[in-house]
Amino acid sequence: MSTAKFQRVVLGKLVDLIEEVKRIGRGVENEGLERQVPTLRNNKELDELDELEGKLQNAEQRALLVHLLAKVGGKNIKDATNKIMDRLFTNRLMATFNMKGGGHKKKRAFRETEVYAVVKEAVIRSDQSATESAVDRAMADHLKQAPGRPPNLHRREGVCDAV
Structure with a gap:
């Protein structure tokens, strides 16, 4: 030839x-x-989170959300994690969580949620150098700083359910 x-x-x-x-x-x-990634942002945030948790039991809906969140990306693991978590949650909702739960403020354990696994998978998919422990550290830091962080005013108010 x-x-x-x-x-x-x-x-x-x-x-x-x-x-x-x-x-x-x-x-x-x-x-x-x-469709847009759902952002949990109104007065019923915990109810919406519980509803999202239920939807994430469906493998197709979970895969769709991971795919959408992986597209958010970032310049490094911490940036990608922060952007993804900000896309999903308000600071007020993140302030009710820590990684393990409990503490003197009786926070909920983020590590026990389905959303935790989805965020981790999305960050790892968006950054091939990401490790689970690095993503865990970035999530823990982002949750820890949520109470003092000013609200993100640049986020869209309308929410369409992606899942």
Whole structure:
């Protein structure tokens, strides 16, 4: 086979692969990727969190949320973790959690939630160098600083349920 013919064949295969990836991507988008990640932000935040926890029992909905959150990304593990958690929670809700639960303020254990596993998976998927312990540290720091952090005013108010 001549070099020119080989190059045409390889380029043809690459075009076919690109088209297939686009087709698959359109199919996934039609299943809901255009929706926004839910942000738990009103007076019923804990009820909404419990409802989200229930929805995350469904493998498809869990995978969809992980995919959407992984797209948030960040410049490093800490930045990605902070952006993902800010996308999901208000500071007021994060202030009710710590990683292990308990303490003198009787906080809930974030590590025992399904959302914890989803956030960890999304950060690891978005940053290939991320380790579970690094993500845990970043989540713990972000939760610890939530009570003193000013509210994020740049976030969108409208919420569409992605899951």
